[in-house]
Amino acid sequence: MRRKRRLKMYIRSCLFVVLLLTIATGVFLVSNKINLQKANQKDQNYTYVSGIIMDQDVPVISQTITMIKPYTSDKVTVGKNFYDYKAESDQQEKSITYYDGSYIQNSGIDYVSEEVFDVIAVLNGTVVDFKTDDILGNVIEIKHDNGYVTSYQSLSEVSVKKGDTITQGQIIGKSGTNKLDKDIGNHLHFELYANGQVVDPNLYLDKELKTKE
Numbered sequence: 001m002r003r004k005r006r007l008k009m010y011i012r013s014c015l016f017v018v019l020l021l022t023i024a025t026g027v028f029l030v031s032n033k034i035n036l037q038k039a040n041q042k043d044q045n046y047t048y049v050s051g052i053i054m055d056q057d058v059p060v061i062s063q064t065i066t067m068i069k070p071y072t073s074d075k076v077t078v079g080k081n082f083y084d085y086k087a088e089s090d091q092q093e094k095s096i097t098y099y100d101g102s103y104i105q106n107s108g109i110d111y112v113s114e115e116v117f118d119v120i121a122v123l124n125g126t127v128v129d130f131k132t133d134d135i136l137g138n139v140i141e142i143k144h145d146n147g148y149v150t151s152y153q154s155l156s157e158v159s160v161k162k163g164d165t166i167t168q169g170q171i172i173g174k175s176g177t178n179k180l181d182k183d184i185g186n187h188l189h190f191e192l193y194a195n196g197q198v199v200d201p202n203l204y205l206d207k208e209l210k211t212k213e
Contacts, residue, residue, distance in 0.1 A: 104180075152173065
């Protein structure tokens with residue numbers, strides 16, 4: 001009789017343990033499922049980034065370039081300088097041209113030499129105009145970055161045409177003569193414009209200029 005009771009109690013104990021294990025397993029499975037669902041859901045309070053943030057390199061260091069003189073010959077000198085309103089009167093007189101009964105203030109620099117010399121581009125750029133003028137002779141205009149435009153006048157020969165891409169130091173023509181400055185003979189009349197305004201080339205030649213960043 002006692003053995004039967006013990007057997008019943010043992011069976012009940014086993015069943016109770018099995019029940020506890022079953023409950024615990026169910027709780028674990030449900031809890032794990034909930035955690036997996038939370039992990040798979042994106043929190044609405046955050047912005048999720050996918051893909052590449054930066055797909056190219058952006059230069060951040062500004063560069064400089066030096067504007068060179070429009071010739072290479074060591075025999076070239078300045079025949080007539082830019083007319084400076086702030087200069088002394090004697091210097092201003094040397095920067096005036098007399099033509100056809102009128103006095104004209106020099107808007108550039110006239111480089112002279114007894115020998116014909118090569119004319120070169122002072123910066124990289126594009127030829128935006130070429131013309132033959134009765135008074136100024138052959139004229140080339142080159143547009144550069146940062147609002148600079150250069151004009152090369154009194155050329156006897158021209159080596160480029162409108163639309164050409166020019167590199168700094170490239171020969172674009174040769175010096176010559178014109179009617180406006182016939183008294184100084186063989187020369188190059190060089191003008192520089194910054195943002196549409198004619199400026200003294202002496203303030204820019206052989207100087208470092210900032211390029212586009």
